[in-house]
Structures are given as structure tokens and as C-alpha cells.
Amino acid sequence: MTRVVITALTFGAxxxxxxxxxxxxxxxxxxxxxEPAVNSLALLAGITGIFAERWAAQREQREQAIGSIRLExxxxxETLDGGEFGAATRPxxxxxxxxxxxxxxxxxxxxxxxxxxxxxxxxxLHRWRSAVGSVxxxxxxxxxxxxxxxxxxxxxxxxxxxxxxxxxxxxxxALLDETQAYLGELPR
Amino acid sequence: xxxxxxRLVGDLAKxxxxxxxxxxxxxxxxxxxxxxxxxxxxxxxxxxxTGDGKQITSGxxxxxxxxxxxxxxxxxxxxxLVMKQSLDSFTRRWSRVRGKVGSGFHHVSFGVGTGHKDRxxxxxxxxxxxxxxxVPVDMSSEMLRLGTQQATHGLRVRGHxxxxxxxxxxxxxxxxxxxxxxxxxxxxxxxxxxxxxxxxANFDHDAELLAxxxxxxxxxxxxxxxxxxxxxxxxxxAQDAVEEYARSRAYxxxxxxxxxxxxxxxxTLDAVRFRGAVEGDRALKVKVVYQNGTGGxxxxxxxxxxxxxxxxxxxxxxxLTRKYARKALDGVVGAAGMRKVVGTHSDFPVPRSAQGFxxxxxxxxxxxxxxxxxxxSGSRARDIWEH
Ligand SMILES: C[S@@+](CC[C@H](N)C(=O)[O-])C[C@H]1O[C@@H](n2cnc3c(N)ncnc32)[C@H](O)[C@@H]1O
Numbered sequence: 001m002t003r004v005v006i007t008a009l010t011f012g013a014x015x016x017x018x019x020x021x022x023x024x025x026x027x028x029x030x031x032x033x034x035e036p037a038v039n040s041l042a043l044l045a046g047i048t049g050i051f052a053e054r055w056a057a058q059r060e061q062r063e064q065a066i067g068s069i070r071l072e073x074x075x076x077x078e079t080l081d082g083g084e085f086g087a088a089t090r091p092x093x094x095x096x097x098x099x100x101x102x103x104x105x106x107x108x109x110x111x112x113x114x115x116x117x118x119x120x121x122x123x124x125l126h127r128w129r130s131a132v133g134s135v136x137x138x139x140x141x142x143x144x145x146x147x148x149x150x151x152x153x154x155x156x157x158x159x160x161x162x163x164x165x166x167x168x169x170x171x172x173x174a175l176l177d178e179t180q181a182y183l184g185e186l187p188r
Numbered sequence: 189x190x191x192x193x194x195r196l197v198g199d200l201a202k203x204x205x206x207x208x209x210x211x212x213x214x215x216x217x218x219x220x221x222x223x224x225x226x227x228x229x230x231x232x233x234x235x236x237x238t239g240d241g242k243q244i245t246s247g248x249x250x251x252x253x254x255x256x257x258x259x260x261x262x263x264x265x266x267x268x269l270v271m272k273q274s275l276d277s278f279t280r281r282w283s284r285v286r287g288k289v290g291s292g293f294h295h296v297s298f299g300v301g302t303g304h305k306d307r308x309x310x311x312x313x314x315x316x317x318x319x320x321x322x323v324p325v326d327m328s329s330e331m332l333r334l335g336t337q338q339a340t341h342g343l344r345v346r347g348h349x350x351x352x353x354x355x356x357x358x359x360x361x362x363x364x365x366x367x368x369x370x371x372x373x374x375x376x377x378x379x380x381x382x383x384x385x386x387x388x389a390n391f392d393h394d395a396e397l398l399a400x401x402x403x404x405x406x407x408x409x410x411x412x413x414x415x416x417x418x419x420x421x422x423x424x425x426a427q428d429a430v431e432e433y434a435r436s437r438a439y440x441x442x443x444x445x446x447x448x449x450x451x452x453x454x455x456t457l458d459a460v461r462f463r464g465a466v467e468g469d470r471a472l473k474v475k476v477v478y479q480n481g482t483g484g485x486x487x488x489x490x491x492x493x494x495x496x497x498x499x500x501x502x503x504x505x506x507x508l509t510r511k512y513a514r515k516a517l518d519g520v521v522g523a524a525g526m527r528k529v530v531g532t533h534s535d536f537p538v539p540r541s542a543q544g545f546x547x548x549x550x551x552x553x554x555x556x557x558x559x560x561x562x563x564x565s566g567s568r569a570r571d572i573w574e575h
Pocket of ligand 1: 300303358
């Protein structure tokens, strides 16, 4: 409420001042127009300056957010390609690394992405977030089973299911491909 | 069917059952002239030193009385381990599996061979279904006759309940027709199908063959599959597999018999070569080829009397076989839309034979491993990770 009132007061005052300044310029005799002219121009600069500064700040924030999402995706790619998720790992009880999503989360919470310009990216990132949450939950269950109730045979089955063609992980890989491709096309 | 036709069939059945003469009623599914044409065209392949040109595909290797007798000899040869072991240990392996086959089953056997195994299967099934129908299927009418007699002699199965079918089961259209035939004969009663003796391994497209055969299986039916297996895959093991076949003279005689009976080649057993290789991550593969090592070109006459060149070093593939990696079996079975109910494995107890070679007998039921209701112990893993 106060924000709206303050904004209204500020812009209202500026607008009124602008109107007064222009009328002053019109009514003052020709020899005395310097003062109202300078006054009006200063007011105009003040008003546009506010918008310019806002716009620049937002742009910078968006670029930062996208930059860190890019980095985060690259990290996730490394995780999925190497080590525990790679094709060459042997079955056995183990802890798996998790996929991360903090850059995506903070981009959402800071409002760095604009719902108008980035609608498609936002949709993609929402899907990515829910996939990551889902994978991490499945990993947790897998580990819990592996270390508590699973027989050696079941440990192997879990390993195989995780690496299988129909595995959830494959869906996540595809989504990561899509997201990275989209981010790659954005101007830097 | 009119009353008089019904009477005719009934009289025929009775005459067969009551006669001492060994009548058998055989259904012939294909024109044998077409078969001969197909064999001829397989022998017209391009020259190849690796067995990839001219060939005798599975089925034709057993076709006719000569190959049939040669096969029976090879099976009795103590040096032809795969078959001998398969026959010797079948009683034991079948006894571990048969408890899972309920009562009321009929039996359809793909590739009877000598019939020894079918006999054991029938003996068990008859205990639970004295009225069972036995349908052996084979491309070779001579093999059908030999195998069926061996399988049924002295058992309580009545002559008219035995329906041998001469048919090439590697042809999808044949299977579609055969499926209708079987389902008409048995109605809704369950059928035990079988493909024994590593027969599956003889086909270039073995997975498709199995999928075709399992396509006949309805939910109430079961499928018995026997394959040769290996614990590991490597080039050395492929060589061991080669040696296993190469050791038996009777086996070479069998492998060349189709060539001997269908061409005018003068067969020397020394020209039989064995080529072993690893086939991806699923099997050890052995090709048996006949190679022209005379140093000169030969003209060979085909069954239709055309003469074709058989150049120096050229080969004719006589036989193809495999030993499946035991780990790959679940995948093979799953790809055919089946799941394992029980399986038994028996190792070769023979010295000098490679470690880990053996035979696996699997009882399969329809339903891929993905079906949660039937998924057994792997289900938690799949529930968690299936996309
Ligand atoms: C390797 S033997 C196995 C025999 C027997 N089942 C056993 O286990 O001893 C293969 C049998 O299948 C038959 N066969 C092979 N290919 C066939 C085909 N395409 N159609 C019909 N029968 C075929 C052969 O004639 C032979 O009797």
C-alpha cells in the first residue's frame, strides 16, 4: 500500500511540476524563458532517468541469473555423464550425487526473468525443477533400499533399472539437452 | 461338418488307433517344391570366404532322409557335446521345471529332432491330461516321422491325438496359419509350446524367430525354451566353442549331409571349417562352413540341375549356432514378450570343456518384465526408476 502511495505521490508531483513548468514556459515573456525551459528539461531528465536506471538494473539481474543457470546446467551435465551415472559403473551399494537447482530457484525468487519476455524459458525451468526434485527423491529411495533391505541381487536390479533405457534418468537427460540448447541460443 | 464326414474322421481315427501298423496322420503345410526352390536360391549366393554368401539355412540342414539319419547319428555321438549333454541332462532339468506346469496341457513341439525330449515332456503331461493333443512341428517330414515315433512309442497317447505338422516355422505367414489351427484344435485349453535343443540359435534372426513363436502363446499357455549358454564372452571362449563342435566327426557328417544330398559336390570332411566370434554382448557365435580348398574352381550342380561355380576359397555356410551369454537371456526373453517362470542351468561336467558352458532350460509365460502384476522380484527397482 505504502509503495503504491509513494509511487503515486512521486510521479504525481513530477507530473504536476512538469505541467507547471511547461505552462510557465508558455506564459512567460520571451526574454525570460531560460529559467522555465531549464526547469522543464531537468524534470524530464529526472523522470526518464528513473526508468532508464530501473531497466538497466533489471537487464543486469537477468543476465546474471541466466549466466548462473548456464553454469548450473553444465555442472548437472557433468554429474549425469560421469561417475555414478556413467555407463561404465559397476553395480554395488553407493551414495549417488544429486542434481542441483539453486540457480534456477534463485532466478525464480528474485524475479530476474520477465514473464513476458521469458515465458518459454520459465516453462522449461519449471519442468526441469520438478524433474530434478523427482530424480533426487528416487535416488534417496534407492540408497535407502540399497543400504537397508535389498539383497545383492536387488542391488543389481536397482542399478540396472537406474541405467536402463526406460529409466527416469533418461527423461531428465533429454530435458537437460533441451534446456541447454535453449540457453545456448539466447544472446549473451 | 456333415454326419458322414464326421463318421469318416472318426473311422480314420479308430483305424489308426486300432491298427498295429505304424500309421501316422501328417498335416503338410507347405508346397515342398517352393522349399526346394528356396534352398536352390540360397546356394546361389555371391562368393565369400567368410560364410556370408552361399548358405543352407536352418531347417534345410535337416531336410530329407539323409540329413535326418545323419542328425540321429550325431546326437548319439559322445563327442558332440552340446547335443549329448542336452539329451543326458534333460531328464534332470525337466524334473526341476515341470512342477510349474499345471494340469490339462496339450503339447506343441517346434523342431522334434529325435523326439527323446518330447517323450519326457509327454510322459509328464499325460499324467495330468490323458486326452492330450501332441503336435510336433518340423520342416523335415522324415524327422517328423522319426521324432514322433520315438516320442510316443509305448506311451498311452492314442494315435489320432498325435498330429505331426510339416511346416517351416521361421516364416511368419506359416505361423499365423498354424496359430489358427492350434487354437481351433484345443479351444481354450492350455498348451505347452517348446523350442528345445538350442534350435533358436540356428537362425540368423533368432530374436525375431522366438518372438514369432511366442506370438502363439495365450495367457493360459506356457513356453519351454532350451538354449546353450556361456557365463562369459571372449574371443578365447569363442575358440573353445568352436573346438567343441570341431571334435565330433559325426557332427561334421551331419553338417555336410544336406550339401551331399542336394548338390553333386564330392564331400571331404576336411573342408569343413568352423569360425567363432563374439556377437555383441549377447552370444558366442559359431559358423560352420564348407570351404573349397582344392585350389581350383569347381562347378556344382544344384537340385534344379543348374550348374553354378564354386570358386577356390569360396564358402557355403552349413550351420549357424550360438551360445548365449547367461546375463543376456532375460533381455532375449523379455524382447519376445515373455517372462521367466523358472529356469535351470546345468554345466558341462566334462574336463577340457570351457568353464561356464552349459544348457539352460527356461519355462516362460507371456507378459513382459514391465508388467507390474507379474514382475516378481525386480519390481521395486522398476517401480522407482521406470519413466
Ligand atoms: C537342433 S534340432 C533340436 C531337436 C530337438 N528339439 C532336441 O532338442 O533334441 C532342430 C530341429 O528343428 C527343426 N527345424 C529347424 N529349423 C526349422 C524350421 N525353420 N522349420 C521347421 N523345423 C525346423 C529341425 O528339422 C530339427 O528337427
